[in-house]
Amino acid sequence: MRKSLIGLGVAGVATVALVTGCGSGNDTAGMQHSSTTASTPAAGQQADHNEHDVKFAQEMIQHHQQALDMAKMVPGKSTNAKVLDIAKRIEGAQDPEIKKMTEWLTKWGAAPTSTSMPGMDHGATGSSMPGMMTAEEMNKLQQANGAAFDRAWMEMMIKHHQGAIDMAKTHLEKGSNADSKKLAQEIITAQQAEITEMQGLLKSS
Structure with a gap:
């Protein structure tokens, strides 16, 4: 036991x-x-990003580039100090934004959209994006001068800005990268203010 x-x-x-x-x-x-x-x-x-962040950056680079092409026309065609000032501000804001978005795309391993294309190409290339001018519209603007140019330029830039705002609002819903969504909100705020300013100038002209 x-x-x-x-x-x-x-x-x-x-x-x-x-x-x-x-x-x-x-x-x-x-x-x-x-x-x-x-x-x-x-x-x-x-x-830290999704497919829409890449798409937004690539398309907004091209969209901004056309705005720069339009802004660069102004000094040689307008004597209106207020139109000259708006164009200068657009160029001063959007050129750095193009550089910023290009850096993001490089970091994300995505191919940046070319920023060196002639302005006349943007209509055909970017026709699917809201607010983009066609090649014909850009040609007509190039041929205008003085007060006629100022009016046509502001009307087209209002349309162009509204397209960028629509793109930015869509990105706020679909994007995931915090920096790109912050830029989208900045685009909405700045370009809406410029739209209001140009609408006021058109009414007073």
């Missing part, structure tokens, strides 16, 4: 050791799993 009890005791110790050993193995597996899980946020941080 005594030997049986001793035997049971030894068996119990062996069982405890076996269970402990299994527990230790599970802990190790759990640690490995936790380590893998911990690395996931780092990967998520790299994926």
Whole structure:
């Protein structure tokens, strides 16, 4: 009887050791799993944008470039100080934004849209984007001068700005990158203010 009890005791110790050993193995597996899980946020941080962020940057670069082409026409065709000032501000704001979006696309491994295309090409290339001028409209604007140019330019720029605002509003809904959504909001605010300003000038002219 005594030997049986001793035997049971030894068996119990062996069982405890076996269970402990299994527990230790599970802990190790759990640690490995936790380590893998911990690395996931780092990967998520790299994926700080979605497809719409890329599309927004590529299309807005092209959209901005046409606005720059239009703004650069003004000094040679207008003597209106207020129109000259608006054009200067548009150029001063949108050129840095093009550079910023180009940097994002490079960081994201996406091909930036060319910013060196002649203005006459933008109508055909960007006709699917809201507010883009056609090649014919750009040609007509190029041929105008003085007060006729000022009116045509402001009417076209209002349309162009409204297109950019529509694009930016869509991006606020579909984009995921915080910086690009911040830029979208800045575009909405700045260009809406310029639309209001140009509408006022058209009414007073």
